[in-house]
Amino acid sequence: MANEGTHNVEDLHLTNLTKKFGEVAAVDDLTLTIPAGSFFALLGASGCGKTTTLRMVAGLEEPTSGSIHIGQQDITNLRAFQRPVNTVFQSYALFPHLDIFENVAFGLRRRKVKNVDAAVNSMLELVELAPMARRKPTQLSGGQQQRVAVARALINEPDVLLLDEPLGALDLKLRRQMQIELKRIQTEVGTTFVHVTHDQEEAMTMADTVAVMNSGRIEQMGHPADIYELPKTAFVANFLGQANLFAGARTGTSSDSIDVVANGINFRVLSTRNSAPGDEVIVGIRPEKMTILDLHDKDTIPSGHNMLEGRVIDVSYAGVSTQYLVETQWGQKVTVFEQNVLVGDRSSVGDPVVLHWSPDHTFGLAGGETVLADTAQILAVGA
Amino acid sequence: MAAVLPSAGKQSQVSAQRKSRTGYFLLLPGMTWLAIFFAIPFVTLFMTSLQAPVAGKSGQYVPAFQVSNYPDALAEYWPQFLRSFLYAGIATGLALLIAYPLAYFIAFKVGRWRALMLVLVIAPSFASFLLRTYAWKTILSDEGFITSFFNALHLLPDDRILNTSIAVVAGLTYNFLPFMILPLYAALEKIDPRLLEASNDLYASAFTTFRKITWPLSLPGVVAGTLLTFIPAAGDYINSELLGSTQDRMIGNVIQTNFIEFRDYPTASALSFVLMAVILVMVFTYIRRAGTEDLV
Numbered sequence: 001m002a003n004e005g006t007h008n009v010e011d012l013h014l015t016n017l018t019k020k021f022g023e024v025a026a027v028d029d030l031t032l033t034i035p036a037g038s039f040f041a042l043l044g045a046s047g048c049g050k051t052t053t054l055r056m057v058a059g060l061e062e063p064t065s066g067s068i069h070i071g072q073q074d075i076t077n078l079r080a081f082q083r084p085v086n087t088v089f090q091s092y093a094l095f096p097h098l099d100i101f102e103n104v105a106f107g108l109r110r111r112k113v114k115n116v117d118a119a120v121n122s123m124l125e126l127v128e129l130a131p132m133a134r135r136k137p138t139q140l141s142g143g144q145q146q147r148v149a150v151a152r153a154l155i156n157e158p159d160v161l162l163l164d165e166p167l168g169a170l171d172l173k174l175r176r177q178m179q180i181e182l183k184r185i186q187t188e189v190g191t192t193f194v195h196v197t198h199d200q201e202e203a204m205t206m207a208d209t210v211a212v213m214n215s216g217r218i219e220q221m222g223h224p225a226d227i228y229e230l231p232k233t234a235f236v237a238n239f240l241g242q243a244n245l246f247a248g249a250r251t252g253t254s255s256d257s258i259d260v261v262a263n264g265i266n267f268r269v270l271s272t273r274n275s276a277p278g279d280e281v282i283v284g285i286r287p288e289k290m291t292i293l294d295l296h297d298k299d300t301i302p303s304g305h306n307m308l309e310g311r312v313i314d315v316s317y318a319g320v321s322t323q324y325l326v327e328t329q330w331g332q333k334v335t336v337f338e339q340n341v342l343v344g345d346r347s348s349v350g351d352p353v354v355l356h357w358s359p360d361h362t363f364g365l366a367g368g369e370t371v372l373a374d375t376a377q378i379l380a381v382g383a
Numbered sequence: 384m385a386a387v388l389p390s391a392g393k394q395s396q397v398s399a400q401r402k403s404r405t406g407y408f409l410l411l412p413g414m415t416w417l418a419i420f421f422a423i424p425f426v427t428l429f430m431t432s433l434q435a436p437v438a439g440k441s442g443q444y445v446p447a448f449q450v451s452n453y454p455d456a457l458a459e460y461w462p463q464f465l466r467s468f469l470y471a472g473i474a475t476g477l478a479l480l481i482a483y484p485l486a487y488f489i490a491f492k493v494g495r496w497r498a499l500m501l502v503l504v505i506a507p508s509f510a511s512f513l514l515r516t517y518a519w520k521t522i523l524s525d526e527g528f529i530t531s532f533f534n535a536l537h538l539l540p541d542d543r544i545l546n547t548s549i550a551v552v553a554g555l556t557y558n559f560l561p562f563m564i565l566p567l568y569a570a571l572e573k574i575d576p577r578l579l580e581a582s583n584d585l586y587a588s589a590f591t592t593f594r595k596i597t598w599p600l601s602l603p604g605v606v607a608g609t610l611l612t613f614i615p616a617a618g619d620y621i622n623s624e625l626l627g628s629t630q631d632r633m634i635g636n637v638i639q640t641n642f643i644e645f646r647d648y649p650t651a652s653a654l655s656f657v658l659m660a661v662i663l664v665m666v667f668t669y670i671r672r673a674g675t676e677d678l679v
Contacts, residue, residue, distance in 0.1 A: 060580050080583040093581035097599045106595075107585035152585070 009036040009192060010071030012057070012160050017066035019052050019216075026052040028216035030066070034160070034194060034209075039186050041195045041207030045239065049216040050196045054162050057194065058087045070159050081110075086153035087162040091169065092145050094137035100124070100148050101133040107156040123155040126185065143174045150182070154189060163195040167202060179205050200240050204228065212236045232275045234282055234365050234375040243284045244334045247368050250279040257359060263330045267306045267362060274364030282365040282372065288337040289361035292324055295352040307356040310334060312347050322346060326353060432652035442646035449649065456653040460637050464657070467633040470548070470623075471616035474555035478563040478612050479605065481556070486567035486604075487597075491576070504564050516554055516625050523550050523626065546628040554622035562611035570604025571597070606673045614662055634658055 012034040019027040027049040034040045042050040055061035057068055059080030067076045075083050086107065094103050101120055108116045124130045127147040137145055146166060153161055166182070167175045183206050186193045197203050203210045204224040211221040212235070220227055220236045228240055237243035248262025258274055260267045260281045267283045274281065285306070293301065301307055313333070314325035317340075324336040324347060336355060338346075347353050365371075435447035457464070489500045507515060523529060523544040533539050544550050574597060582592040620635030634654060641651035 058584055060584070079588075080580070081586045081588055085584075087581070087584045089577055089581055091575075091577060093575065093577040095578060095581070095596060106582070106587070110586035110591060156585070 009159055009190065010073075011036050012192060012194070013067075013069040014053070014057070015067045015069070017053070017056060017068065018064045019049070019056060019061060020064045025049075025216050027056070027063075030216070030218065032211065032218065032221075034192060036159075036192055037190050038209055039183065039193045039195065039207045041197060041203035041210045042213055043197055043200060043203040043210055043240070044213035045198055048213045050198075050213045051164060053213075054087070054164055054194065054196045057160065058085055058162050059083045060087075084159040085162060086156050086158040086160075087164060088146075088149045088153050088166045090165045092137075092149040094145055094148055094152070096137055099134050099136055100129060100140070103137065103148055104152045104155055106152060111156070119155060123151045126154075126188070127151045142170050143178060146170060146178060147181070150185065154185070154191065157189075158191065160192045160194055163193060165197055166195070167197075167199075175202070182206060204240070210240075212239060214239075228286075229361075230273055230363055231284065232365065234284075234367060234371050237284050237363070237365065238375055242287050242335055244287065244290075245365070245372055246283045246332070247372055248281055248283055250276075250281050258364070260364065263328070263332070265308060268304065268359045269362050269364040270359050273359075273362060276364050276366040278366070280366070280368040282367055284363045284365055285357050285361060287323075287335040288321070288339075290334075290336045290355045290357045292326070292336050292338055292347055293354050293356065294347065295354050298354050301354070301356045302358075305356040305358055306362055307354055308334065309352070309354050312349050312351045312353055315346065315349055324353075326355060428652050428655060431648050432656050434649045434652075436649075444648060452649045452653045453657065456650045457657065459650075460634065460654060463632055463634045463637045464661075466631070467617050467635070467658075468661075470552050470555060470631075470633060471613050471619075473552050474559065474616050475563075475609050475613040477552070477556045478560050479609060482560060482563035482567050482608065483601075483605075486564050486571050489568055490571035490574075501565075501568065504561055508561060512558060513621060516558065516621055519550070519554050519557065520545060520625055523553070545626065546631075548627065548631050550626035551623050551631045551633075554626045555616045555619060558619075558622065559612040559616050562615070563608040566607035566611060567601065567604040570601045570607075574600050602673060606670065610666060610669070614666070617662060618658060 014030055014032040014034075017027055017030040017032075018025060030049075030053060042053060044050045052061060056063050059075070059078060059082075063076065067074060069075065070084060075085070095106065098106070101124070104123055105116050105120045108119060113119070121130065121133075124133055127150060129144060129147055129151065132140060132144060132148075137148065140148065146169075149166070150163075163182075167178050170178060179202060182193075186206075195203070195207060207224060209221065210224045210227055212219045212227065214235050220232045227236060231237035231240065231243070234245060237245060246262035246265075246267070248260040248267070250258050251261045251266070252259040253271075256272075257268050257270050258281070260269055260283050262283055269281065269283060276282070283306075295309065298307075308328060310326040310328045312324055313327045314323075316323045319340070321337045321339050324338065326334045326336060328334060334355065430446065431444075432452055433446075433448050433450065434444035434452075435449045437443040437445055485504075489497055489504075493500055521527065525543050525545060530539070530544050533544070534542055539549075541547055544553075578596055578600070579592055582596045583589070587595060617633075618635050620633060620639050623631050623633045623636050624639075638651045638654050638658075641647045641654065
């Protein structure tokens, strides 16, 4: 409110940002530009450095090296209370001795802004909590407390709003509701939101840019759909949704695609969808992109599709879709989702089946068996 | 399942009733104790405070309704009363000033050494109260280094500390300090450090964060600590007896001498009663004020 009109929101730049706790680098040489006005999600398993990154931007943690800029302004050495940045804390951290109104007014009062009452009232209006103004935080539900936390940060019109797992404490239904709500508020105010979460669905629904973090580094960054459809690393493929991955070797290259043989089976990967620089290639496919067929319908598969034979070992019906677990000849378990649009027989346990999918959905990743094993381990520890 | 539920509900109701009755049984020993050692002596004390002297026989009194004992006692001893509250008030203030930073330090800064620090706070209490106060006699003696130090700076009006009001207040502060530290620590320790981060994030400097967040949230500890210090300090007589001069006598000393030396039981009882009443009134006013928003 104080800066209205003259206030230009600017990009947030992190440059070679590193944070070491002892010998361990929680954040490792991170360079990143978060465009002004975007809803940016930092997604990763616990311990990947996403919260540390956020705390460094907030000024609650001091970087070991590197710098943080908002536009041209270097904020690396500013104290937390001097930064044009506000945080929505994971546990909300509402002040228990102050009522909702005073909680929201806190930042304005510290900066001696005029017309606090009007600003607080319109902010409470925005988060639909005006009738609760005189209640204490403990008298509010989790979802309401969450909105107070957002209002308390947002009323200061920060250049960047940081959200640290803001929906972590809410139940599933409320979380869905708040995802939409937060997205609405962000669109309405146009502030840059940097959102830290381990929930891939939350990141995808809300953010317009998602950065997947692993071991203090960003594995991949982009629009949620782009990352999902075309992951660049085995970690991203597994962390953002599910993926079936087959480690193999490049055997041939044509004008628009490469051939990869994994476990004796030939897969075609479009060159534009291959991120492996060398001959070791992991072939990946999302479960819902595959079609499951009875083995004797094999000749109906369109030519050029990748295919794979196996035996159904588990079927679970989940309303909208059915999830099949298919075991290949070499013992790998492949997950397939089939939308329940067909009436009639489904494959059942023990059936010999063939899976097929278009090269348009196939992706190639760098690495071999060891990469797959490492990824599986990281995900197991993070979960 | 549905058929089982109602009977289960009834059962839990019965057990809830039984539980509440158990509660009363558990109160019994405490109530008996209070009745024998508080209620009965309280009534006896009150009756004694109204007794009248037997003419010509010092130290002998008969039951009466001599209300004038109260104004008489007050007229004679009001300076000691005032002094008691003044000394206790100063000692409480000093204890708060010393204890708050210490409790803050233990609660937020020492990490895994907390338990040890708390033991150190209580450690002096392993030696007797009387012994420790005697020790202060030596520490503050005219030849001691503390007195010489302050004398070198010409800071002492009487060129000494022992047998002055400074020594009495210092003794009171020292002796009741743990009662200030412990409740303060308990209150500070409960404060979520993330609240301080949040305040910092919302443009409050370290000092403002203390003023607006830490201090108000530690108020229950401040109230408990000041009461636990002030009340016993106001009634104390050991510190004045051992560390002060006759000019520094507190109401505790007056009550003690009246009971033991003058054998003027009605006056001593009346003074005890007034002390109790004044403290009660002060405490209630204080708590009521502390409970309202304006102290926050």
